């Protein structure tokens with residue numbers, strides 16, 4: 001029991017230790033707060049700018065969830081199509097790999113040109129960044145149904161649709177959930193990148209303004225807020241994952257996640 | 261007319277472009293086989309000779325390139341729907357309990373499919389009973405990955421039989437089990453066969469298994485596969501494992517092995 005407790009506490013403890021270390025290093029070496037504020041200064045900045053930060057954080061969260069939500073819906077559908085029909089796979093895959101390899105920073109200005117700065121561009125960037133791993137993982141689960149199992153079902157007169165519903169979808173859920181955990185953090189990255197490059201609000205924009213004012217503590221405050229939000233979302237999806245697909249971690253299936 | 265009638269069947273697997281011979285792999289050539297309803301047939305032969313392929317042709321999962329295939333007097337043109345199948349790999353669904361795995365065919369095959377929701381309790385009782393007959397009483401609620409390999413194969417046999425198929429196709433179902441478990445499952449299968457009186461085709465590498473269980477043993481040649489000899493096993497049922505070590509059966513197996521070796525070297 002004691003070791004279980006320790007396991008739950010260990011990430012919090014490590015975080016605390018690192019924050020204390022940060023505080024100590026900055027104070028001992030007397031680093032200028034323009035270069036690197038101490039932990040206490042950064043947390044104080046969170047308190048000081050709480051209104052602006054909260055508003056920006058909500059804007060960023062909104063943009064992130066919008067892009068992420070669209071990526072889940074469209075990614076799952078395309079993933080199903082790719083997983084079930086080889087021609088779709090053959091046609092789409094190289095294009096998606098190529099697209100995924102483009103550094104997203106360079107396409108943000110293009111998005112701005114098309115749909116204007118702000119929320120639209122932030123969510124679209126979030127979408128683009130987290131779309132790929134969702135598609136790939138959904139497709140993998142469907143494309144790797146054991147041939148024997150297919151034979152068993154087809155010999156009962158099962159239609160392709162039966163096989164997808166009874167076997168394909170449930171079997172791809174662990175892959176999907178594993179990808180969602182990664183996708184949500186990528187969506188945050190996308191939203192913040194867009195806000196930083198071309199935003200009119202959001203945490204990324206706040207940090208851009210803070211940087212031009214040499215308000216380094218506020219920049220660090222922004223980083224902490226983003227990290228906390230992304231981790232919290234990851235946690236939510238990790239819990240959902242455990243709830244719905246706990247069988248996969250104990251069963252025979254090995255879930256590998258393709259990152260983006 | 262024979263229940264299963266296979267006449268001069270050829271099967272070529274078309275290889276995708278760029279693979280070995282572009283004209284494909286000839287898996288079966290001029291294969292013929294006749295079986296009566298209710299017969300228990302064992303199919304033995306060297307690895308890669310087309311045994312699994314033959315099962316797929318009989319069940320209608322793949323179409324022969326040449327020749328005639330009929331089951332129950334009807335030519336086979338699409339998957340049969342009256343077939344139960346089991347393989348070496350139990351392939352139970354890990355997100356379903358063992359009982360739900362056994363019930364899977366009923367969610368697909370008519371007329372059960374329609375009634376499945378409304379008469380779920382009845383079907384569950386049926387699955388429990390079936391699980392009990394193979395020695396899995398009380399394991400219905402377990403997840404399949406909580407069962408041993410032998411128990412998973414028992415569950416797989418239940419899944420293959422739950423919809424009361426006319427034809428049971430078994431592709432090396434005991435191949436991955438240890439000798440003791442395998443012998444136990446031979447008796448389980450024999451018991452189920454005598455109870456259900458369905459027609460069974462068992463693919464196996466084990467001559468003792470073939471002789472112990474089958475009414476007729478068919479031997480196939482190396483690829484391209486064809487049936488090169490058959491052997492009636494006129495032992496009374498219910499057969500007992502102890503008999504396996506009797507002189508008669510040992511001689512029978514020895515004789516069969518000898519014939520197979522001769523047949524192999526002289527195609």
Ligand SMILES: Nc1ncnc2c1ncn2[C@@H]1O[C@H](COP(=O)(O)OP(=O)(O)OP(=O)(O)O)[C@@H](O)[C@H]1O
Pocket residue numbers: 273274275285286287306307308309310311312313314483
């Ligand atoms: N889907 C496929 N595509 C191409 N070739 C195949 C395919 N399935 C089987 N073959 C080939 O057909 C031949 C017969 O295969 P099959 O699986 O029927 O053999 P088998 O007798 O069941 O062998 P084993 O005893 O090892 O299971 C083999 O040479 C194999 O390489």
Ligand SMILES: [Mg+2]
Pocket residue numbers: 311312313431
């Ligand atoms: Mg085989």
